[in-house]
Amino acid sequence: METEQQQRESINASFSEGTLALEGTDTANLPKLPPAAEPESQWQQISRQVSQFLEQLPEYLGRFFQDYKQPLTTVGLILAAIVTAKVVLALLDAINDIPLLSPTFELIGIGYAAWFISRYLLKASTRQELADEIQSLKNQFVGE
Numbered sequence: 551m552e553t554e555q556q557q558r559e560s561i562n563a564s565f566s567e568g569t570l571a572l573e574g575t576d577t578a579n580l581p582k583l584p585p586a587a588e589p590e591s592q593w594q595q596i597s598r599q600v601s602q603f604l605e606q607l608p609e610y611l612g613r614f615f616q617d618y619k620q621p622l623t624t625v626g627l628i629l630a631a632i633v634t635a636k637v638v639l640a641l642l643d644a645i646n647d648i649p650l651l652s653p654t655f656e657l658i659g660i661g662y663a664a665w666f667i668s669r670y671l672l673k674a675s676t677r678q679e680l681a682d683e684i685q686s687l688k689n690q691f692v693g694e
Contacts, residue, residue, distance in 0.1 A: 670680040
């Protein structure tokens with residue numbers, strides 16, 4: 551009974567030191583294992599994954615842009631056109647709300663339409679001149 555008590559005490563003492571050794575052995579010369587690494591916490595795993603993703607993000611974006619360059623450019627131009635049209639319409643609406651400006655612009659438009667009709671549309675020779683001018687502009691933009 552007394553020997554069992556001594557063995558338990560020696561085992562408990564060796565557990566408290568962090569190593570387990572048999573009674574009567576020299577533990578100074580025995581190789582020791584390094585302490586076990588603590589398992590990675592969930593937050594550490596997530597932060598490691600996020601940092602890896604952020605490191606590779608420029609490469610992902612570059613590859614994505616190279617693969618979809620034409621559609622992205624088209625979508626960008628369409629969105630720019632929509633935004634530009636909305637800004638122009640808002641500007642025209644704001645100008646239209648100024649009291650005397652709206653009737654003035656209407657008179658200017660009516661005057662320009664009357665001048666254009668009398669200059670280009672009443673005679674056949676001036677209509678041909680207008681058609682030649684339009685064809686010349688079309689050739690400049692589109693090509694021959």
